[in-house]
Amino acid sequence: MLKLPDNILHLPEYRVINIKEMDGWLHFQVDALDPAACEECGVQGEFVRFGKRDVPYRDLPIHGKWVTLWVIRRRYTCRACNTTFRPRLPEMVDGFRMTLRLHEYVEKESFNHPCTYVAEQTGLDEKTVRDIFNTRAEFLSRWHRFETPRILGIDELYLNRHYRCILTNIEEKTLLELLPTRRQDVVANYLMKMKDRQKVEIVSMDMWNPYRAAVKAVLPHARIVVDKFHVVRMANDALEKVRKGLRKELKSSQIRTLKGDRKILLKRAHDISDRERLIMETWTGAFPQLLAAYEHKERFYHIWSCTNRSDAEKALTAWIDDIPQGQQAVWKCLVSAVSNWREEMMAYFENDIPITNAFTESINRLAKDKNRDGRGYSFEVMRARMLYTTKHKKKSPQTKESPFLDGAIKTYSMGLFESEYNFGVDLSTFWED
Structure with a gap:
């Protein structure tokens, strides 16, 4: 004993x-x-x-x-x-x-x-x-209720061999929900259950049609804005097709060199250093079709620098009409996307501030790192860890102090005691837990 x-x-x-x-x-x-x-x-x-x-x-x-x-x-x-x-x-x-x-x-x-x-x-x-x-x-899950955002972000996350759906509050930079699938009915069901869903004014998303259909069905008043990074990325993909098409004209050593220089070709013109410009001019001088593709890519990027929708519409129309000769097949996917999502793309130019899904996209890396640390959590565990173990972003309402109470009551506002607002998971403290 x-x-x-x-x-x-x-x-x-x-x-x-x-x-x-x-x-x-x-x-x-x-x-x-x-x-x-x-x-x-x-x-x-x-x-x-x-x-x-x-x-x-x-x-x-x-x-x-x-x-x-x-x-x-x-x-x-x-x-x-x-x-x-x-x-x-x-x-x-x-x-x-x-x-x-x-x-x-x-x-x-x-x-x-x-x-x-x-x-x-x-x-x-x-x-x-x-x-x-x-x-x-x-x-x-029953106790936490997040405030409905004015600007909602929707994106997918590939986790445990399945595509999931992430929803965020873009203005507050918080995570709202992680859905088990990106199917239209699942997304629509979540949007339907949102408290005061009429508060949602703008929805940022990629070009996944079930998202658009779900938002139009449940939030018909909200303006859909396609995330510009998904769009401009397709211009880089088209340039890559041109680059890869040159391989049959090159020697093995030149193929390896061009592959190593691909990142220079994908850079914006104003971000290229003097040394990189010399390398790029060597390739574009030897292959005019590569130069034409690069310049057309830059013109597409330039559309997103327009300050209003009217100028953007004109620039986009001109860009479609001026596709380099013989490269229609290369730019076909991007032209098709522009045709199918033109209204949602042009909505980007109707907002006072740039609306993108960059914050929502950044969560993908954080989620994957969390999942890797746990060596393959189930989706339910992963969702709970992301939503409930990290500090939430909360704000208290503005209070008004009565001049007749000598400061005795500090949380009395407009005749009612008000609770704080919970805007979701604050991803700025994600790694502190």
Whole structure:
């Protein structure tokens, strides 16, 4: 028997009777205090003990050893109401047969570490840890309600071999939701459940038609703006097709050199250094079709520098009409995208500030890094970790102080007590958790 202090458990409601160490476990036999009154009728002093048995409850590890508390659970018979009862055990969670402090520890750690790791640390079964995690995640999903954004961002995330859907508040730079799929019905269902969805004025997205259909069905008043980076990227793809088409005219060494210089060709003209300009002029001078493709790519980029929709419309029309001779097939995908999404592309020029999905896109890398750290979380775990373990961006409403109260009330606004607003997961603190 180990000689340990009487207060080793720091559970004042229990008295330690015996302690044993077996196979890396510490076993404590403990006895709970007698109840103050009958739990059925509330009468005091009119009950007697009526049988007992040892029931195991898991507790936090001590000195690196797993801990089991063998609680002597007694039955009592009340002479006043003639009922038999077992008193509730303080500081215990009967549903999981563990102490409250262990349950709270598992709740916290299961959001920060894989369930297998938490199970190994505490001596619990992995399924038990997962059940605690799922119960907590379900509670948080019901409790957290994010404010509906004015500018909504929608994008996809390829996670665990499936495309998911991410929704963000672009103005506040916060994460709102991670949906299991990017299907139209799933996205539409989420938008339908948004509180005060009429507050959404602008929706930024890539050129994925189910997103557009879902937004038009649920948010017909909102203006859809295609993320310009998805569009201009297609111009680079067209230039790449021209570059790769030159390989049949080059030697093996030249092919490798041109491949190494591809990043120079993809740069904007104003970002190229003097050395890079010489390299580019060497290639474009030798291959006029490459020069024509590069200049046409630059003209497409220049469209997005227009300050109003009218100028952008004219520039886009001229760009389509002036496709370099013999390169219609190369630019076909971009021209087709422009035709199908022209209204949403031109909507970019109708806003006072540039509307892009750059912030939403940046979350992809963060999500993938989080997933890699956990070595393949399930989608449900990944979603809960992203939404509930990171600090949320909250703001309190502006308050007005009555001049007649001498500053006694500081949170009274327009006659009503108002709560703070939750705008979603603050990604600026993503790595602090």
